[in-house]
Amino acid sequence: MKRPKLKKASKRMTCHKRYKIQKKVREHHRKLRKEAKKRGHKKPRKDPGVPNSAPFKEALLREAELRKQQLEELKQQQKLDRQKEQEKKRKFEASFGAEPSDVDPVKEEFVQHKAKKAKLAKQHPKKLYCQELKKVIEASDVVLEVLDARDPLGCRCPQVESALLQGGQKRLVLVLNKSDLVPRENLENWVNYLKKELPTVVFRASTNVKCKRKITKVKERRNIPFKTETCIGKEGLWKLLKDFQEIYGKAIQVGVIGFPNVGKSSLINCLKQEQICNVGVSMGLTRSMQVVPLDKQITIIDSPSLIVSPVNSPATLALRSPASIEELRPVEAASAILSQADTRQVVLKFTVPDFKSPSEFFASLAQRRGLHQKGGSPNVEGAAKLLWSQCTSGSLGFYCHPPPSWTLSPHFNENIVTDMKLGLNLEELEKNNAHSIQAIRSPPLASSILFQSSGMTNGITEEKDIVEELPKQKTRKQEEREDLEAINSDQESVDEEADGSGSNMSPVKETLTDEQSASNIDEQSAQSHVLDRKSEEKEDAYDFSTDYV
Ligand SMILES: Nc1nc2c(ncn2[C@@H]2O[C@H](COP(=O)(O)OP(=O)(O)OP(=O)(O)O)[C@@H](O)[C@H]2O)c(=O)[nH]1
Numbered sequence: 001m002k003r004p005k006l007k008k009a010s011k012r013m014t015c016h017k018r019y020k021i022q023k024k025v026r027e028h029h030r031k032l033r034k035e036a037k038k039r040g041h042k043k044p045r046k047d048p049g050v051p052n053s054a055p056f057k058e059a060l061l062r063e064a065e066l067r068k069q070q071l072e073e074l075k076q077q078q079k080l081d082r083q084k085e086q087e088k089k090r091k092f093e094a095s096f097g098a099e100p101s102d103v104d105p106v107k108e109e110f111v112q113h114k115a116k117k118a119k120l121a122k123q124h125p126k127k128l129y130c131q132e133l134k135k136v137i138e139a140s141d142v143v144l145e146v147l148d149a150r151d152p153l154g155c156r157c158p159q160v161e162s163a164l165l166q167g168g169q170k171r172l173v174l175v176l177n178k179s180d181l182v183p184r185e186n187l188e189n190w191v192n193y194l195k196k197e198l199p200t201v202v203f204r205a206s207t208n209v210k211c212k213r214k215i216t217k218v219k220e221r222r223n224i225p226f227k228t229e230t231c232i233g234k235e236g237l238w239k240l241l242k243d244f245q246e247i248y249g250k251a252i253q254v255g256v257i258g259f260p261n262v263g264k265s266s267l268i269n270c271l272k273q274e275q276i277c278n279v280g281v282s283m284g285l286t287r288s289m290q291v292v293p294l295d296k297q298i299t300i301i302d303s304p305s306l307i308v309s310p311v312n313s314p315a316t317l318a319l320r321s322p323a324s325i326e327e328l329r330p331v332e333a334a335s336a337i338l339s340q341a342d343t344r345q346v347v348l349k350f351t352v353p354d355f356k357s358p359s360e361f362f363a364s365l366a367q368r369r370g371l372h373q374k375g376g377s378p379n380v381e382g383a384a385k386l387l388w389s390q391c392t393s394g395s396l397g398f399y400c401h402p403p404p405s406w407t408l409s410p411h412f413n414e415n416i417v418t419d420m421k422l423g424l425n426l427e428e429l430e431k432n433n434a435h436s437i438q439a440i441r442s443p444p445l446a447s448s449i450l451f452q453s454s455g456m457t458n459g460i461t462e463e464k465d466i467v468e469e470l471p472k473q474k475t476r477k478q479e480e481r482e483d484l485e486a487i488n489s490d491q492e493s494v495d496e497e498a499d500g501s502g503s504n505m506s507p508v509k510e511t512l513t514d515e516q517s518a519s520n521i522d523e524q525s526a527q528s529h530v531l532d533r534k535s536e537e538k539e540d541a542y543d544f545s546t547d548y549v
Contacts, residue, residue: 117288125287129304130463132289133257136303137164139289140255142171142244144237146262149179151400151451152190154316155259157306157459162411171244172420174200175237177263181397183445184437191433193402197412198420199429201240202436203233205266231270232439236432238271240424241298247423251297259320259457260284260305261392268292268302277302281393283322309458315340316454319392331362334384337391341398342450349396349449362387397443400453409456 050057117128137143143164147155152174164170174194179187179202187202194200245252256264265277265286276292278285283305290302308321314336335358338346347354352364359380365371366378369386373379390396408417 126307126460127463128287129307130460132287132304133160133306133461136255136257136289136301137167137170139253139301140170141248141252142173142241143255143257144173144175144267146175146177146256146258146264146267147194148259148262149176149182149187149190150398151319151453152176152194153400153402153455154319154453154457155262156409156456157259158409158411158456159309159459159461160257160306161409163461165411165416172198173240174198175203175267176200177203177205177267178394179233179436180204180440180442181394182399182442183448184440184442185445186399186401186448187437187440187442189402191437193406195426195430196406197409197417199240199424199426200433201233201237201429202433202440203237203263203267203270204436204440205231205263205270233432233436234270236429236436239432240429241294243424245297251299254294254298254300255303256300257303257306259308259459260322261394262305263394264305265302268300271300281389283392307460309460312458313454316457318388320457330381330384330388331359334358334362334387334391337388340452340454345449349447358384396449397447398449398451400451 050060054060137160145156145161156174161172164172176187176190176194182190191200191202241252241254244254256268258264260283261281265279268277269275269279271294272292277290286302286304288304291299292302293299305322308317310317312320314332318333318336338358338361343355346361350365350368352361352368355361355364362380362383363378365387366380366383369383371379371382371386387396391398408414
């Protein structure tokens with residue numbers, strides 16, 4: 001029996017929806033026009049035609065028609081040639097598995113390597129980080145381990161330090177960054193504690209870049225003026241690197257390692273006095289090694305952050321793992337951090353009423369910062385995210401006390417300690433540190449939050465120890481954003497290649513969130529998080545990108 005044909009779905013819709021579509025289309029066209037204008041494309045002038053009174057009008061029109069035809073043919077021919085060439089290339093590759101003579105093998109290899117890396121980064125990001133970190137350690141003569149002065153011990157990774165010690169003649173230096181976020185006395189105590197084991201430099205990276213727009217191109221980034229006055233400790237670190245260069249008697253490679261957001265890229269930018277590396281409040285911004293020559297003798301290498309082992313405490317995971325906010329969820333991550341902080345000082349700092357539970361605190365914080373949900377209820381999740389981002393970026397000052405008595409780390413011994421300091425002018429280093437501590441505008445002890453450190457953080461150095469989480473189901477919006485970023489990064493690498501200015505390892509960055517007023521950005525991110533969620537909830541059935549081609 002013949003099945004009756006299904007009736008086609010009607011295309012009728014409400015006027016509201018139709019007008020909405022029309023409005024979106026108009027907006028889209030306006031956007032396209034605006035972008036084209038920005039790129040310098042002008043609207044082609046309309047041909048006024050030949051006036052009737054012109055002599056030989058017929059002949060002129062015929063000539064114009066002929067020219068148009070010729071142009072059309074030429075275009076067609078060019079298109080055919082291109083297609084033929086592509087076909088030839090494809091056939092050649094398919095039959096011999098080798099590059100045809102007109103393909104540059106070096107370029108081909110570079111493209112293949114990039115594609116492989118991009119695939120690995122997508123499927124197993126942590127494995128890629130691990131590989132890159134290993135490469136940095138192998139390539140370096142001196143390694144700078146950047147520590148967040150708010151919890152210096154929590155930023156040391158015994159596994160990575162041990163791996164480094166096995167690498168032979170490598171030197172390790174501790175850089176106490178973000179020293180402007182801790183009280184002066186506390187900073188002095190930490191320097192005295194850490195310097196017993198390893199050479200320690202007090203540092204404060206400049207955080208003065210104020211640019212609200214995302215910058216993905218290295219060239220553009222470099223054009224941002226760099227102010228050096230807020231960077232403290234640079235001279236001391238330079239002197240130390242010069243000492244190392246004299247000790248080695250050759251050009252040296254300096255690797256910069258550390259947990260996410262400790263300020264590795266900021267430190268390199270300060271030394272180079274240029275926005276050469278991506279800096280931002282989001283964790284895990286640096287995804288692959290980036291080689292930056294400082295001068296003829298010293299080359300510095302930025303690395304992706306160290307990977308935190310899941311065996312650490314929830315507070316450590318929340319502070320040091322970029323995935324913590326997704327795995328632990330904002331409220332849990334922020335609660336874990338809050339549980340380690342002094343409640344009284346937290347209340348004073350955020351000027352909120354006393355609280356009995358983290359959720360009570362987040363509710364008060366949301367009220368205070370104007371983070372509200374639909375209907376006016378406080379946005380607890382937004383407030384938790386705000387606290388988390390302030391703790392992980394460089395806007396909230398807190399401090400930890402060093403252990404009461406000094407003990408040598410288990411993975412060190414007296415010989416290693418002596419070797420690490422051999423040939424260095426430690427007196428000068430101490431003088432420079434004292435000078436830096438005086439120059440830094442530290443917050444007063446009374447208004448700082450005391451934090452309970454969980455001690456050294458366990459990291460992962462071997463790929464086999466990494467357990468990758470299954471990738472989450474992505475929304476179409478996310479996929480579109482990723483595609484756009486991929487296109488941008490490709491464009492960036494092409495630009496760099498064309499310039500010849502790119503380093504031998506290209507920086508792969510997810511996004512570039514430029515330095516903004518820290519508290520502002522935190523609030524903005526929390527707000528935008530709320531708005532995102534709201535808009536997702538509100539979104540009705542209509543999706544512009546599906547209907548409009
Ligand atoms: N207050 C203050 N903030 C800093 C300092 N150094 C860096 N920051 C901030 O810390 C955040 C992270 O800095 P990055 O340089 O991107 O840190 P990173 O270690 O390279 O981060 P990843 O790329 O995630 O590994 C940024 O918001 C910086 O502005 C500092 O000395 N003081």
